Amino acid sequence: MQALNFLIGTVFDLYLMVVLLRVWLQLARADFYNPLSQFVVKATNPVVAPLRRIIPGVGGIDWASLLFAFVVAAAKWALLFQIRAGVTDWQGIPIIAALNVVKEAGTMVFWVLLLRAILSWVSQGRSPIEYVLHQLSEPLLAPIRRVVPVMGGLDLSVLVLFIALNFLNILISGWFPLIWPYL
Numbered sequence: 001m002q003a004l005n006f007l008i009g010t011v012f013d014l015y016l017m018v019v020l021l022r023v024w025l026q027l028a029r030a031d032f033y034n035p036l037s038q039f040v041v042k043a044t045n046p047v048v049a050p051l052r053r054i055i056p057g058v059g060g061i062d063w064a065s066l067l068f069a070f071v072v073a074a075a076k077w078a079l080l081f082q083i084r085a086g087v088t089d090w091q092g093i094p095i096i097a098a099l100n101v102v103k104e105a106g107t108m109v110f111w112v113l114l115l116r117a118i119l120s121w122v123s124q125g126r127s128p129i130e131y132v133l134h135q136l137s138e139p140l141l142a143p144i145r146r147v148v149p150v151m152g153g154l155d156l157s158v159l160v161l162f163i164a165l166n167f168l169n170i171l172i173s174g175w176f177p178l179i180w181p182y183l
Contacts, residue, residue, distance in 0.1 A: 005080060012076035016101070017108050018043050019069040024108070026062045030135040034128050044068070066101075073097035073104070096179060102172070103183045106165055112136050117158050 022040050030037055044065065051064035074097035081088045116133040123130050137158075144157040173180040 001083070004083060008079055008083070009076065012072060012079075013104060015043075016069055016072045016076070016104050017111075019048075019065055019072055020101070020105050020108055022048065023062050023065045023069065024105075024136055025132070026057070026065075027060060028136050028139055030132050034132045036129055036132045069101050069104075070097055073100040076100070096183070099172075099176060099179060100183045103169075103180070106169060109140070110162070110165055113140075113158050113161060 018040055022044050025032075025037055025040060032038075032041075047068055048062075048065050051068060052062070055064040055067060057063055074093050077093050077096050077100065078088050078090075081093075112133055116130070116137050119127065119130045119133065140161060141155075141157040144160050145155070148156050148160055150156075
C-alpha cells in the first residue's frame with residue numbers, strides 16, 4: 001500500500017510542478033521557444049488551452065493554469081484518501097489542495113535554484129535550460145543582490161533565498177502541523 005501511495009503522490013506532484021512551472025514561466029516572461037518552455041506548454045496545453053478560453057489571465061497571472069494546479073492537487077488527495085481510508089474527506093480537500101500547491105511551488109523554486117547553482121559550476125552558459133533557469137530565478141535573486149552584494153566573486157543570493165524558503169517552510173509548518181509534513 002505504501003508503494004502505491006508513493007507512486008501516486010510522486011506522479012501527481014511531478015505533474016503539479018510542471019503546471020506550476022507554466023505559471024512561473026509566464027510570470028517571468030521566459031523565452032517561449034526554449035525547449036524546456038515548449039515541453040511545459042505541450043504537457044499542459046490539452047487541459048489549460050480550453051480553460052483559458054473560459055478563465056482569462058488577469059494581472060499577468062495565468063489563472064487557468066493556477067486553477068488546473070489546484071485541481072491536480074485536489075485529485076491527488078481525493079485519490080490518496082480513497083486508497084488509504086476508502087473514504088474521501090470532501091470538506092478538507094480544498095484546504096489540503098491549496099496547501100499542497102503552495103508547498104509544491106516552494107519545492108519547485110528550491111529545485112530551480114539548486115539546478116541553476118549546479119549548472120553555474122559546470123556549464124559555460126550556453127545551455128538553453130540554464131538560460132530559462134536564469135530567467136526564472138533572476139527576478140527572485142536580483143532584489144537580494146541589492147542588499148547582499150557579491151563578495152569576492154561569491155554570490156550569496158541563492159543561499160539567502162534558500163534560508164528564506166526554509167524559514168517559510170518552518171513557519172507554515174507551525175501553522176499546519178498536522179498536514180504540512182505530509183504534503
